[in-house]
Amino acid sequence: MIASEYVIIGAGFAGAATAYHLARRGVTDIILLEQEAIPGFHSSGRNAAMVRQCVSEPALFSLTRDGAAFLRNLPADWPEPVQFKQIGSLLLGSGEGWQKLQIDAARGRSLGVDVELWTPSQARQHVPVLDDAEFDGALWCATDGVIDIHGLLSGYLKYAGAHGARMFFGAEVGAIERRADGGFELRTDGGIITARTVIDAGGAWANPVAAMAGAVALPLKPCRRHLFTSPPLSWVDAQWPWVWDVTHDVYFRPEGEGLLLCACDQEELPPGDPPVDPTIRERLAEKIQRYMPGLSDVSIHKYWAGLRTLASDGRFVIGWDPRIHGFFWVAGLGGHGVTTSSAVGALAADLITAGSGQQVDAFSPARFVT
């Protein structure tokens, strides 16, 4: 039996960034458990790696802003090389979508995010392949970009490991029981672990993990999304920003010498390794033909799927369970878990070290529990 003050379940961005920020606050008695043989096997290793500060949910804005600032300027003692390509981003909108983007831009500016509203011709000048695309306007954010997700995840884990956190891979938590002393006993493939605090960073499995500890399920839905990559394309400029048409839900960005593309599909599935659905490729081709015809000739070289776990109100779940003393959630990071990773880990670490009375209402699991 191994004893620890804190056990974190899950070595994706939620768990790794929480371990990192606990370690930065001098907390060293941490065990991190991951069911897979490697960290980042699920959502954290299968995403589009885009850093996006302007989002539609107002409560997330400070997390995207602070998370992006961290990624642009990693601390001096950061242990891993991580490339951040500050190529900027263009969010395209039409009709109501364009109205909404203008509101998001105003909110972004008020929070110190550097955004500009561009005309379609300004956007086309920057990314000529948009010449035939139809949209009413664009939101340009120069400080967005693309991050090396593997280096980033590895950096969080390396720092935590170098400051005392113990990590076990291939260690699935199969049962959690309450001990007579008020702590928890966790059964894993590798043996029993005891802890005073359990931190649920289980991604798509956040509810099944919570159920083991007796917590009520929260309205969290794992939803599949596919990403596609093209072969090298001579006309792609690696300095183009990532471009997202938020009205028609389709995006692309430079990837190597080609492009990465997404039709923004969203289908609820049980937690797991989601199978790919070949029909999404047709959906992508239709959207491109209609809304980004300049990309119509792009062929697809590879594609894969991952799960984004979304809370019903679009906000994250970061906080103490209102009923199960000592059980903490870091879940529901949806489509923003890379950008916000450091800000999420910092908030989680602040609340965990402050003790179980502390909550931030916007993210508290208590908002769902009556």
Ligand SMILES: Cc1cc2nc3c(=O)[nH]c(=O)nc-3n(C[C@H](O)[C@H](O)[C@H](O)COP(=O)(O)OP(=O)(O)OC[C@H]3O[C@@H](n4cnc5c(N)ncnc54)[C@H](O)[C@@H]3O)c2cc1C
């Ligand atoms: C297609 C796609 C594109 C995306 N694009 C972006 C983007 O461009 N920018 C952005 O910011 N975000 C993006 N995201 C979102 C981002 O990837 C997620 O928000 C983030 O990775 C979630 O991290 P997580 O740690 O919560 O989950 P995960 O990475 O899934 O980690 C949870 C871990 O918990 C482990 N686990 C579960 N149950 C147990 C158990 N019982 N015992 C032990 N271990 C367990 C799992 O194995 C898993 O490794 C995208 C996501 C997808 C799917």
